Amino acid sequence: MRYEPRAACRLATLGFTQVYDYVPGKVDWLARNQPVEGTDADTPTIGRHLRHEVTTARPDELIAQVRARVARSAHRFSLVTTADGILLGRLRAAVLDDTDPTRAAGEVMEAGPSTLRPHEPTAAIKDRLVGKGLTYAIVADPDGRLLGTVHPGDL
Amino acid sequence: MTAVLYPALRRLLDDGAQLVEVLPVGEYTEMHLPGAVNIPLKTLDAATTAGLDRSRPVVLYCWDAL
Numbered sequence: 263m264r265y266e267p268r269a270a271c272r273l274a275t276l277g278f279t280q281v282y283d284y285v286p287g288k289v290d291w292l293a294r295n296q297p298v299e300g301t302d303a304d305t306p307t308i309g310r311h312l313r314h315e316v317t318t319a320r321p322d323e324l325i326a327q328v329r330a331r332v333a334r335s336a337h338r339f340s341l342v343t344t345a346d347g348i349l350l351g352r353l354r355a356a357v358l359d360d361t362d363p364t365r366a367a368g369e370v371m372e373a374g375p376s377t378l379r380p381h382e383p384t385a386a387i388k389d390r391l392v393g394k395g396l397t398y399a400i401v402a403d404p405d406g407r408l409l410g411t412v413h414p415g416d417l
Numbered sequence: 418m419t420a421v422l423y424p425a426l427r428r429l430l431d432d433g434a435q436l437v438e439v440l441p442v443g444e445y446t447e448m449h450l451p452g453a454v455n456i457p458l459k460t461l462d463a464a465t466t467a468g469l470d471r472s473r474p475v476v477l478y479c480w481d482a483l
Contacts, residue, residue, distance in 0.1 A: 265439040266477040270418035284478040300448040
């Protein structure tokens with residue numbers, strides 16, 4: 263049972279008139295990679311190891327344009343986002359290499375790729391990535407906003 | 418009481434809202450939002466809330482929405 267509604271009632275009886283309930287609580291705060299205080303504040307999480315130099319593309323961009331930017335980047339993939347950073351899909355290397363360059367990114371992207379939250383523990387995520395032979399994972403906040411990528415070699 | 422999500426929480430904090438964690442002290446000690454005070458639900462009364470400013474918004478939180 264949630265504590266806040268009862269706490270709010272008690273505050274009201276004590277004369278507090280401006281009471282709010284941050285419903286999603288600490289989990290939501292952590293999942294947005296926000297700082298915390300306390301004895302466990304320094305627990306290693308993947309949010310501390312994000313890479314931000316991800317090549318992004320808009321859904322209406324031509325594959326040719328995206329391919330050129332990826333070729334100049336450190337990675338072989340691109341992530342498709344809205345203008346305000348909401349993750350829409352992914353363009354893997356094979357798609358970028360083999361797709362008609364005149365097609366739009368949104369037409370050929372892998373929609374809704376799996377994402378991790380930044381507060382997930384470093385050791386467990388490293389084990390998972392290595393165990394599955396993955397070279398990176400995508401990290402996003404609860405609203406789907408792209409935060410970056412995490413790579414096993416960095417963890 | 419008004420339920421809020423993260424964007425509204427940010428605005429409230431910018432306006433000087435007071436954060437209150439209502440979980441037991443052990444959980445607060447381990448990890449809490451920056452600047453939050455701890456008033457566990459079982460201890461919430463006139464004495465434990467005396468440090469809160471009634472003229473400023475109070476935002477309550479615990480672990481999650483469940």
